[in-house]
Amino acid sequence: MKINIISTENIKPSSPTPDHLRSYKISLLDQLAPPFYVPLILFYSADEFRSNNIDHTLISDQLKKSLSATLTHFYPLAGSLKGNAFVECDDEGVSYVEARVNIDLSMILQNPDMDLLIKFLPLDPYKMNDKGIPMSAFQVNIFNCGSIAIGVCISHQIADGATLATFLNAWSKAAMGESKTIIPSLDLASLFPPKDINVKVPSGVISEEKTVTRRFVFDATSLALLKDKVGHANPTRVEAVTSLHMENRHVYQIRKAIKKIDNDYIEKLQGDNVLEAFESKNELFESVSKKEAEMYRFSSWIRFPFYDIDFGFGKPIWACTTTVPIKNIVVLMSTKSGDGIEAWVTLTEYDMAKFEHHHEILEFVSSTEF
Structure with a gap:
């Protein structure tokens, strides 16, 4: 597969950001986020283009114009991060790349190559945010068949999956010409005020060992069977998948840990004794750095409505993320049907060789074909 970059340009908000909004405080939660990007790729079939005789040139103009209009309301995405405290909303703009792919989309969907997907993104999402790297970037990839993949990277220090x-x-909605505009709430810093702290990424986050990312699909039937096998506590789909291949089925422990994020915990985050809220986390990082413990991270995106994103040429046939250079991390995403889960699992090569052939994985994972 070859991807040829056709054009690269800078898209600015269609209206300048008012002076009183030029300095956007990032919240404490943003300060604690890793200096990476949130990556997403949306794949759209050419069938919609053919049936409605949609011209790709018009699509390109429509996407750029509507992106510019949307950035007016999401103005921090077009700004510049200054240290660990605020974004200068200087309307510098976002990177917008158009590219041609020399194969049909069906070649990607038949057997998705995890290592190739990152090529549909405008940049490496796990490269540290150095000076000059935009807060957000986009790449529109057009396949030989006419299908489109839109790759998105937004800085994790001002945005999450939601x-x-x-x-x-x-x-x-702007691309569809809808008159109702979505206005985001940009006041998270008032709920979680930023602190004078210098958060460092724990050593070893970017794995020195060779990692492998695999995609495991659980359809509605296999999820129901898995929930029955877990049995107690009436587990959710996420809890059931998270507990898979865990010793003693730690569903109850998972739920108990989540419940610790209660009002008292939130008040600590909002108050002056914020370090108290991270005592256990810091202890864990210390244990991991000393190789006394192994840490696994889980992130659930299954409630995010990525399959409803229609720019005027149909809804996505696949919404996915990419490989992660961080070992022991799992990203859970919804399947197109909405009742299944895709688990994007990254482990060391040695651990993955054992994990993907474990009898429970083989028992519950359904077909990965589209």
Whole structure:
């Protein structure tokens, strides 16, 4: 597969950001986020283009114009991060890339190559945010068959998966010409004020060992069977998948840990004794750095409505993320049908060789074909 870059340009908000909004404080939660990007790729079939005789040139103009209009309301995405405290909303703009792919989309869907997917993104999402790297970037990839893949990267220090979904929903509605505009709430710093702290990424986050990312699909039938096998506590789909291949089925422990994020915990985050809220986390990082413990991270995106994002040429046939250079991390995403889960699992090569052939994985994972 070859991807040829056709054009690269800078898209600015269609209206300048008012002076009183030029300095956007990032919240404490943003300060604690890793200096990476949130990556997403949306694949759209050519069938919609053919049936409605949609011209790709008009699509390009429509996407750029609507992106510019949307950035007016999501103005921090077009700004510049200054240290660990605020974004200068200087309307510098976002990177917008158009590319041609020399194969048909069906070649990707038949047997998705995890290592190739990152090529549909405008940049490496796990490269540290150095000076000059935009807060957000986009790449529109056009396949030989006429299908399109839109690759999105938004800085994790001003956005998470939920923010990304809100932004894409607003952009798509603008592209469809809808009069109702989605106005985001940009006051998280008032709820979680930033602190004078210098958060460092724990050593070893970017794995020195060779990692492998695999995609495991659980359809509605296999999820029901898995929930029955877990049995107690009436587990959710996420809890059931998270507990898979765990010793003693730690569903109850998972739920108990989540419940610790209660009002008292939130008050600590909002108050002056914020370090108390991270005592256990810091202890864990210390244990991991000393190789006394192994840490696994889980992130669930299954409630995010990525499959509803319609720019005027149909809804996505696949919404996915990419490989992660961080070992022991799992990203859970919804399947197109909405009742299944895709688990994007990254482990060391040695651990993955054992994990993907474990009898429970083989028992519950369904076909990965589209």
